[in-house]
Amino acid sequence: MKKGNKIVGGIVVTGVMVVGGVLITLSTHKIKPGYVGVVYNLRGGIQDNILTQGLRIVSPFQKVSQYSVATEQAYLSRDKKEGSLDDDSFMIPTSDGKTVNVDLEFSYHFDSDRLPETFTRFKGQTGKEIEDNFIRGKMKAWTSEVSSTFSVIDIYGEKRSELNSNVLAHVKEKFYEYGIIIDSVNFSRIELDDETAKAIQERINKQQELETAKIEAQKAEIEAERKKVEAQGEADAKIIKAQGEAEANKILTQDLNDEILSKMYIEKWDGVLPKVTSGDISPLLDLNNIE
CATH class of the missing domain: 3.30.479.30 (Band 7 domain)
Structure with a gap:
């Protein structure tokens, strides 16, 4: 009789352990990293607590739905x-x-x-x-x-x-x-689609051609402006040079008095007197009449 009670008791314990294991399995939910779980109870509706990642134990009569918060x-x-x-x-x-x-x-x-x-x-x-x-x-x-x-x-x-x-x-x-x-x-x-792609490509090509033409026109305009500036510079330089020479000549003319001219003649004279004289022309030159 005692032996039979032990067997029955063992069966009951085993049954309880199995049922307990099943309940634990059904109650355990693994919440994935980056997710949270919402708990819903058939009787009480949605629970206030939100399950974070990891193993979580809930009632086997509750449903858990996971949502990504990452x-x-x-x-x-x-x-x-x-x-x-x-x-x-x-x-x-x-x-x-x-x-x-x-x-x-x-x-x-x-x-x-x-x-x-x-x-x-x-x-x-x-x-x-x-x-x-x-x-x-x-x-x-x-x-x-x-x-x-x-x-x-x-x-x-x-x-x-x-x-x-x-x-x-x-x-x-x-x-x-x-x-x-x-x-x-x-x-x-x-x-x-092929037709639209072709039309767009043609438009892009025309736009590129237009941009190229604009760039070339800008280059030509810049080059023309450069040449204009250079020509103006050359003209200005000639005018300045001419004005400088005129001013120098004016100053030189003002400074060339008789005394300076005589001195210039003496500096250039080689010391040889004229060999032919006639009439009353003096062998000595009149330094005041040097041209």
Whole structure:
């Protein structure tokens, strides 16, 4: 009898341990790094406490949904990238009636202060489920609202960074009410149809030709101005030289009195007297009549 009681007791203990182990397993939740958990009780609704990363024990009758509070990277791409399913590229409209095919990469995280509200709004979906079922689709729609204000050449050309900036501002505002914070957006690929691409390339070529012509015209204008300055400089130099020579001659003429002229003659005379004389001409020269 005692032996039978021991067996029964062993079975009961074993059963309790098994049940306890199962309950512990069901009650243990591992919250991943960068995530937090929202606890929902079927009776009491959402719990006030938010579970941080690590192993956490909750009632087996409570549900835990995890949401990223760190930055998550997502792709809407033609290629199969992380988080991109098959061909997730999409078409966006432009202000001139064109459409272009694009790849978009974006990052986001959930607002930890509003997670209970987010949980209720999305009926307990996990963060990944919200991304797949809501964020990705809305990102396409709200991006198109912004692209429709840009022309195709603006989107494809120099205003691409402005498009990124405007899309980021727009989707930030749109997603905020859902407790979702958009950190960044970027069009990693913008592809045009062949006809549009050709037309834009022709326009770019013409613009480059025009810019080249402007540069050449500016060079010619600068060169002409340089030559004009050089010519004016040469003319001014000649005038200054002529004025200088005239002034020098004037001064020299004023200073050449009879005494100076006589001195100059003596300095140049070789000391030989004239050999032929006639009449009453004096053999001595009149120094006062030297020309």
